[in-house]
Amino acid sequence: MRIKKITIQDYGPIKNLTITPENFELIFGLNESGKTAIVEALTYVLFKRSPTPLRYGKPENTIVQIEEDEILYTLPAKKKNIELPSGDIANLLYVQASESSIYVAKDEASFWDGIKALLSRVGKGVPLTKLDDKIFEAVGLSPKKAEWKKEKQTLIASEQRRKDELAMYLKRIGEIEKKETELAHLSEKNDKLKKELKQIVDYKNYKNYQEISNLYNTYLEKKTHLQEYARYKYKYVTQWQELEAEKKSRLKDEIKLKEVKTETKNLEKEINELKNKEKIIELEDFKSRIAKAQAEVKVPSIIFPLLFMSAVTLIFILSFFLPIPKIPAGGILIFSCVLLIYFLYKRKKIRKMFIEKNKWLTKAQKLFPDISSFTELAHKIETMEKMTIEKKTLLTEKTKHIDHLSKEETVANIEKGISDLRNKTGIAELSDLKEKINKKRKIETEFSKLDGKISGMLSERDDKKWERIIKEMRARRPEKEPDIISERDLKNEAQKIQERINELTREIKIFKEVEQTKFNITDDRSAFIQYDRLQKTLENYTMEKKAALAVREIFKKMSSELDEFIHDIITGNDSLSEYFESITDRYDEVEIKNKNFVVKEKSGRKFKADDLSSGAKDQLLLCFRLAALKHIFPKGSFLILDDAFIFADWSRRQKLVDLIKKFIEDGNQVIYLTSDNHTRDILQASGARIT
Structure with a gap:
């Protein structure tokens, strides 16, 4: 538990102050500089109390942020969000200047019980003894005798008598x-x-x-x-069905006639297109061109003439250097040149034939776009001629079919008969008439049944x-x-x-x-209610007494266990006795008698805390705070000291600073306020940050 931030505004001499205290924080200032205002504002926000009467009223604009278990809490808060010591034991966390007492003499029992309440987390720190008395008072028991008080005894006796009377009546x-x-x-x-x-x-x-x-x-x-x-009428259905069947047959014939006529027109159009293509083929003489084009003509390779000429040229050149006859070599060279010229002419002629062939193929592709060779063109022409014959034959058959279909009776005559039936029934469709007839038959059946049932x-x-x-x-x-x-x-x-x-x-x-006249009872119900209420009330009295006595035993057991914990604060490692001996080098043991401190010299002499000097007493109580906080808050706590060393000599001041430094190193936080230069210097030398 650490104080992370303190913000004070418009309180006494402080207009606007923000402190982010470190683990060892020293607030230094001369008299009347605002240190007391800081202590009053800080302790009031933390504990809802101040060590002295507030000089400047309640600190309305003071905010304190505390961190515990990595959670940041802000005080004051509308709802309680962090558990801080309250009552007398709040003095554990701060020491005011010139007054180190933890409690006044009359409140010593309250303080030690408050310590136990803090350790056992009972409410807001209510002492166990006070809590025990409050429970006894609440149920009407005397705390000392553990018996009912006179008023409660009278009430119980009266209710018991009335219950007995009601029991007698209810029994009868x-x-x-x-x-x-x-x-x-x-x-x-x-x-x-x-x-x-x-x-x-x-x-x-x-x-x-x-x-x-x-x-x-x-x-x-x-x-x-x-x-x-x-x-x-039932007969209309039969007539309409016959007409509809005849109409349906005739409509199919008419649709078929239209389809055949459309097909005939398409055939005529296709035959004309094929005839036009045949005319173009005859005009362009594609058939003879195909015959010529299908003759295979290979382009002679020029590689062999070139190689031959190169070899002859080489021989001719070597004849000037070697014993080779020049005239035969020259003749052969001339022959190779003539041969090369012939090959070039032959290649040119063949290439011209290829160009002409491609030209005619291009013309043919205008007629048949999907061909890519004369072979495909020949196949196309042959296929086209077959298609022409087939389509002419099909056209003849379609014409005969049209003549046959045109001789049938028209739909108009059939529609006239159906129209007459529509006028008679007022219905447009045969299906509607069938539905009406079925409904009529069903209604006649139902009507007959209803007539017989109602009359019966x-x-x-x-x-x-x-x-x-x-x-x-x-x-x-x-x-x-x-x-x-x-x-x-x-x-x-x-x-x-x-x-x-x-x-x-x-x-x-x-x-x-x-x-009822004998027992003065108006009605039985009120008698039962009254008896039941009295019985429950008397049972509750008994249960309350048992519960109060049981709680007292629990509190006694808790108090005994917490006494052992407090004993650990006084003696042993990191205890009051160890700390006080390290400061004084004179007193080696501290004990509690009659809920007050008693110190023992190394020689064996014992002194009450009130018999010590003011400086030694302050040091004793400061050591107790350090030991108590370390045991009560093992995860760490903060301690506010307002010139707590004021009555200590210089050598003991250094020892107190060393003890506080160890307290800080163990995970705690100390905020020290002083106007004393010497205290400032030794605290600064021990690592305190000065604000």
Whole structure:
């Protein structure tokens, strides 16, 4: 637990101050420079108290940030967010100038109990002894005798007497109460049965009316529908079906005729295109060109003439240097030149033939874009001639088919017959007429059934009288549907229950006229409630007493365990005794007697803390703070010292500084405020940062 930041504004002489204290922070300043204002503001925000009466009122603009377990808390806060010592034990965390006391003499027990409360985390630091007394007072027990107080004893006796009286009355009316309970239950059940029976009767009347009413309405609807369907005759369906079949056949022929005519036109167009292509082929004489082009002509290679000429030229040159006849060599050279010229001429002529061939192929590609050689052109011409013959044959067949289809009867005559049926029925489609006929047949069947059912229910064959009879049967709709099957059982049960109700009513009336007057009770229900309340109250008193005594035993056990912890603060490693001996070199042991400090010299003499000099007493209490904080806050804490060394001589000041430095090295934080130059120098030399 570390103080990370202190911000004070407009408090006493301080206008705007922000301190980010390190683990060893020294706040140095002359008198009246604002150190006391810092202490007042800081301790008030941390502990809601100040070591002295506040000079400048409450510090409204003071903010302190504390870090614990890597979490940053900001004080003051609306909701409690960090656990800090409060009450008397808050003095552990700060020492005011010229006053190192941890508690005044009358509050010593409160202080030590506060230490225990802090260690056991009881509420806001309420001492165990005070908490024990408060519990006893709350339940009405005397803390010293552990017995009920007089007022509580009187109250318990009074409530016990009234409980006994009620118990006697309730015992006598036990049987009557059972009978009353039974009577109430039976009355409620009887009312429920009557209601159910009435609901059944109402429901049967309503259902009967509803059924006959719905049947009659349906009967009228069916009768009206039959009148509407009179125009739809069964024979019209057969006539329409025959016409539709004939029309369908003729429509197919007409569609086929159109398709054949379209195909004929397309064939004629295609035949004309093929004839045009044949004319172009004849004009361009492509067939003879194909024959010429298909003759294979190879371009003679010039490599061998060149090699031959190169060899002869070399021989001719060597004849000037070697014994080779020059004339034969020269003749051969001339022959090689003539041979080379012939090969070049032959190549040129062949190339010209290739160019002409490609020219005619280009013309042919205009007619047949997808060809790339004369072989493909020849194949195309042959295929085209076959297609011309096939299409002419197909055209002849299509023409004959058109003549056949044109002789059939037209659709107009068939449509006239269908139109006559539409006018008679008022329906546009055969499917609609079929649907109407099916509905008509279904309605006739339903109408016949309804007529027989209604006449049977009303016992009347004349349908003109039905409406009047149904109106007379009208009934209201019930709220819910009852179980009609159980009607007979409900009637039998209701009769038996009513007989038992009459018997119980007579017995209860006779009893109440005698007993209630005797015990001054208005009704049995209030007597039961009062008895139950008194019984629970008396049981609670007993439980409260047991609980208070059990808590006292728990507190005693806790106090014993915490006494051992406090003993570790006083003796052993990092204890008050060790620290105080290192400072004084005179007192080697400290103990607590009657909740006060007693120190022992190395010679064996003992002194109470109040018998020590003011400087030694301050040093004792400072050592206690260091040892206590180290044990209570093992993860580290902060300590605020306001000129805590003021009564120490210079040698002990250095020892105190060394002890504080060790306290800081163990993970704690010290903020020291002073106006003394010597204290400033030794603290600065020990690593304190000066603000």
